[in-house]
Amino acid sequence: MKKITSLSQDKILQVNKLILERIHSKLPLISEIAKYILSAGGKRLRPILALSSAKLLNYNQSSNQDVYLASAVELIHTATLLHDDVVDNSIKRRNKKTANEVWGNQITILVGDFLFSQAFELMVKTNSLKVLQTLSNASSKISEGEINQLQCKNNPETTTEEYLDIITGKTAELFSAACKSGALIASNNTNQIKALEIYGKQLGIAFQLVDDALDYISETPKLGKSVGDDFKDGKVSLPIIISWKRGTKDEKKFWTRVISNLDQNENDFNKAKELINKYDGIVETYAIAKSYSQNAVDALSIFESCEVKDGLIEVADYTISRIN
Template identity: 50%
Template structure:
């Protein structure tokens, strides 16, 4: 992909603090819904769900639902349950992902599958999906149900597509972007768009918020994939080089392979196929990525999508919500964790 990168407005240190302050009161209500709906007569369910939900995640998706509602001056409360729905969908996908990937760290803690085992983790993920759909039905809007259920299906398709692309060295950048658009950006987009539905705003505003969330989600995932080759386990909260050892074709690798010499390309072929995955091989891979500056190139792509996210909400009135959502996009591309 060739894209003109428009530098984001310079900030000393972009932060999520304005977004968190904007939605703090609403998030108390969202967290109350989450706590209530993760309960079950089966003690293992709240124990396992709580292990991940209380694990210190950013809660970006439900915060974006609340921020989008604030941007629209929505004065109701329907978005509280829907933000909880978004978080349940996200949490369910994380539980399933950790089983599929065999992950042992998330947010600096042991993953649920390591603590509780794979079968329980998959089943509690199913439970959270079910709770999410209960909350959608309670809201009563077929349009909201269509948006969130559609996003859930797209996420699953994206995860399957990523699985089939795993260890496929010829994976193109276009396919990679399609995968992250599905597995990550679809829920960001839905999280923002549903606020326009409950606020009964015109479709143009729905689509603007959808575009904001989608582009922010792509930027967020691009940076996640850059961080896997540009940070340590303590900073990331997961094992360094997990993507490398899993044979995932993320953008830093796709670009390094495309830019590499014949010898370098043979190394990547062996590494992605699973024949070279030692710590020394990871160190060599990071060296090649640094030599070809593909982490910076990945972050530049992320900056392009963050700029598109900011542009998508340009037509909304200036105010605290718009400023917080703008800074959230800036944070997404500047973060190191």
């Protein structure tokens, strides 16, 4: 992501500065926890998307609505991560202990709420009701996606459609809203706004498909979280759905035991990976991710070639390259 990162570098520095200002609270513990998670080295992918979408539509770079917007998007994402890690009982994120692991669930829930409220305060500073509508709607859909995921947990009979619905809600809606909002502050051109909204949605789906596949093939340091976390938690993603659908009666028994009943032995993760490979679970997940990533690139076809457009295409390529 060299191109897109260098194009938005100045603005990203402003985003980081603004976020640090916003998370300052009269209660030092809030600042401490917020700093801990925000400085854990995320790629700032969502704010980069918001900034780049605005830039693609010739947003005046001396204005700073885009910085408010991008910071708000990152804070929504961070609030979501805090609550997710509580809900999933996660121990590791970005190669560091999760906030809930260090400070406990109670305070982590409340700091998540604080960051979410701060995100809304920043959104208000964009002075755009359309941005507020787009991002508050995305927030609702994120929660719906998370709840949907929780309900499908431990159920290997989850369909591909249900799974795509889940990852659209929990991941792609915010990617899409970031791009759309960036477009909204820069332009009134509905076709261009729509194109960036679609780009974000397709990119987000590709991103989450790859993320879920990585849980079965990556190394812990590369992935940031512990490999096999989804498996241990009984979370159902596309590689499992594929293997379940094509599995024999005995293999289905295995999945029921490890995913539905969470009755797992030491060697079960390797067995799961074997079954996933037997039915090309990773290969097919990757192929589907690639097609979503291609949809994202296609959505940009209405724009003239330029550095920012090249950068956005690079993001789509990067998203799927993580699996190789």
